[in-house]
Amino acid sequence: MEHKILFTGTMGAGKTTAIAAVSEIAPVRTEVRNSDASVAKATTTVGLDYGELTLDNGEKLRLYGTPGQIRFDFMWRILARGALGLVILVDNSRPDPLADLEVYLDGFAELIEQTACVVAVGRTETHPEPGLDAYAQRMQDKGVLCPVLPANVTDPRQVVQLLELLLLQLEA
Amino acid sequence: MNIPPRIKDAAESAVDTLMREIKGVKAVVISTEDGLELAARVENTAQVARLSAIASSLAALGAVAGEESGLGRCENVAIESALGHILMLQARHDEADLIVSVVAGKDAVIGQVLYFAKQATLALQRA
Numbered sequence: 001m002e003h004k005i006l007f008t009g010t011m012g013a014g015k016t017t018a019i020a021a022v023s024e025i026a027p028v029r030t031e032v033r034n035s036d037a038s039v040a041k042a043t044t045t046v047g048l049d050y051g052e053l054t055l056d057n058g059e060k061l062r063l064y065g066t067p068g069q070i071r072f073d074f075m076w077r078i079l080a081r082g083a084l085g086l087v088i089l090v091d092n093s094r095p096d097p098l099a100d101l102e103v104y105l106d107g108f109a110e111l112i113e114q115t116a117c118v119v120a121v122g123r124t125e126t127h128p129e130p131g132l133d134a135y136a137q138r139m140q141d142k143g144v145l146c147p148v149l150p151a152n153v154t155d156p157r158q159v160v161q162l163l164e165l166l167l168l169q170l171e172a
Numbered sequence: 173m174n175i176p177p178r179i180k181d182a183a184e185s186a187v188d189t190l191m192r193e194i195k196g197v198k199a200v201v202i203s204t205e206d207g208l209e210l211a212a213r214v215e216n217t218a219q220v221a222r223l224s225a226i227a228s229s230l231a232a233l234g235a236v237a238g239e240e241s242g243l244g245r246c247e248n249v250a251i252e253s254a255l256g257h258i259l260m261l262q263a264r265h266d267e268a269d270l271i272v273s274v275v276a277g278k279d280a281v282i283g284q285v286l287y288f289a290k291q292a293t294l295a296l297q298r299a
Contacts, residue, residue, distance in 0.1 A: 044206050
């Protein structure tokens with residue numbers, strides 16, 4: 001059984017990192033030099049990320065990552081085709097992470113409605129606010145029901161946990 | 173944007189040259205490799221931001237395709253559509269890698285478009 005899973009979220013939230021952390025193959029990356037002075041990051045994904053992972057139960061996951069910036073929303077639509085689930089990565093150290101979340105809830109509304117979604121909030125150790133309740137509330141306000149949890153996507157175990165949680169949603 | 177004014181001026185100049193020299197040209201956009209517009213001439217200005225981002229993605233995908241196929245780095249991406257051509261060329265500068273996108277109608281001669289676009293990338297690389 002193969003599933004296409006999509007990672008999205010703001011630039012710097014860890015999409016490329018998450019896929020690289022768990023991929024069994026050398027991940028496909030399309031990172032280039034970042035020239036947006038408002039974001040302190042050397043490189044940014046402009047096409048897609050791709051990796052593969054086989055879970056303990058034998059399920060094979062094809063992992064795709066989107067570019068984060070809204071100017072690449074045409075890639076969001078291309079990559080969302082055929083996806084069975086979505087992981088939204090949010091960076092809690094950004095100025096308004098709840099507004100960031102809304103961008104992706106709106107941008108992937110159709111996919112979220114049809115499949116499953118998990119929201120993973122990063123950098124909560126250094127930036128505890130907003131708390132997870134605020135995320136849950138914001139999603140509820142938009143009529144979206146999906147789990148939200150803190151995650152450090154540099155840790156492969158936590159990425160696998162996110163993916164397993166996503167698959168559980170699909171089975172529910 | 174972290175682009176030196178010298179390079180931005182060179183991009184403006186390259187756009188002017190391409191619009192002047194290429195028969196059948198509809199639009200020229202020069203953007204950073206992460207899809208931010210640097211200089212452009214296009215009938216519909218709303219297209220500029222879009223074309224910059226699309227050129228960025230296509231160039232990056234072209235680079236992956238070239239590397240995965242053992243063919244080395246991507247020099248350009250050419251698209252032939254029902255009503256014309258789009259050519260996207262990489263201009264590699266030490267301070268900023270850029271993408272030159274030329275949109276031309278069916279009446280354009282593709283060889284001529286490629287020639288002038290390559291000249292423009294060389295000029296940008298020397299800026």
